Amino acid sequence: MPLNETPRKAAPGRARVLVTRRVFPDLLEQLCQQFDVADNQEDAPWSTTELASRLQGVHGVLVDPARRVDAQLLADAPQLCAVSNVAVGYNNLDLAACTHAGIVATNTPDVLTEATADHAWALLMAAARRVVESDRWTRAGNWQGFALDAFLGAEVHGATLGILGMGRIGQAIARRAQGFSMPVIYHNRTPLALSPDAGTAPPVARWVGKDELLASADFLIVLVPYSPATHHLLGASELAQMKPGSVLVNIARGGVVDDAALVAALRLGRPGAAALDVMENEPKFDSELLPLDNVVLTPHIGSATRSARRGMVKLAMANLADVLQGKRPRALLNPDVWEKRRVYVHK
Ligand code: NAP
Ligand code: GLV
Secondary structure, eight states: OOOOSSOBTOOTTSOEEEEOSOOOHHHHHHHHHHSEEEEOOSSSOOOHHHHHHHTTTOSEEEEOTTSOBOHHHHHTOTTOOEEEESSSOOTTBOHHHHHHHTOEEEOOOSTTHHHHHHHHHHHHHHHHTTHHHHHHHHHTTOOOSOOTTTTOOOOOTTOOEEEESOSHHHHHHHHHHGGGTOOEEEEOSSOOOOOTTTSSSOTTOEEOOHHHHHHHOSEEEEOOOOSGGGTTSBOHHHHHTSOTTOEEEEOSOBTTBOHHHHHHHHHTTSSSEEEESSOTTTTSOOGGGTTOTTEEEOOSOTTOSHHHHHHHHHHHHHHHHHHHTTOOOTTBSOGGGGGGOOOOOOO
């Protein structure tokens, strides 16, 4: 489909909004009722150069988590007031640069929590029970009949679940673990005050140090935000601490796990299997992962249910509209900017 070369419904006096990835048409239409909107309807993202030129005269922009927004890009957008990330993770945004430029940054927490927890669970089960590997084998015509020792997997029920990054999504995953009678251990920098009444996580979740988490978990799900502090939080030495035959799920961000070290560790069976929704340098991830049967790969679809993705777009649009209408947005990432923010002045 062609790109919109000019804003839809261009009208003097309306703020200009750029939507950098394809979104749901009915939601886009709602945005068009309020603003002059230009959007990208193609599958591919714009290059940085193209985006920079399209940002000229734009007051608010919707971006996805693969789009780096840094000082250099912002320098090309002198009228930009709001950057609205359509994701909860915001490692793609240089928040200091946004604040320095007076630009309000927002994200989309909560609306995708349950969907992402579901996908983490799907990955865990797929890796544990060798779903993808046995599907490939079956399709290839290898099946001769029932065999007692075929595709033996890891027992999920009653196994110990470890969660690295027990925030909103980690807690939603921990709640699911109760149905599988799994003791849950977790590691955050700050232990949570979990109680039976908290309603945020099951009381069975127990804080442990990172070393104990690595050594004790039969299943380890990674959910820490990506930052310089969490780059390769799981590298060769941490992977070597994991139990032989354990299962690692990374649904956080590529870069939290050292994928090259993971390839080497998987060849040694420690961990025994991995499931990755996110990878370093995605979509051009480490091709050494491809021949490994004990790896399940999905293309960053953790939140990809219709309801969650629509919720994300709606919240991102609401955040953007709030900022352009002078209201504090619900999911403000850089509150320090508020008093000194650039303000869109309706002409
Ligand atoms: P959240 O509520 O902010 O939870 C993050 C947790 O990580 C917090 O409890 C935090 O606790 C902990 N943490 C941060 N740094 C840590 C460190 N160095 N070591 C140990 N724990 C650390 O975020 P969320 O909504 O659950 O989302 C988590 C991440 O999932 C997002 O940032 C995003 O990257 C990813 N995500 C991916 C998908 C997908 O499609 N694959 C979808 C949604 C989200 P402390 O601050 O106490 O350490
Ligand atoms: C997706 O990866 C998100 O952070 O929302």
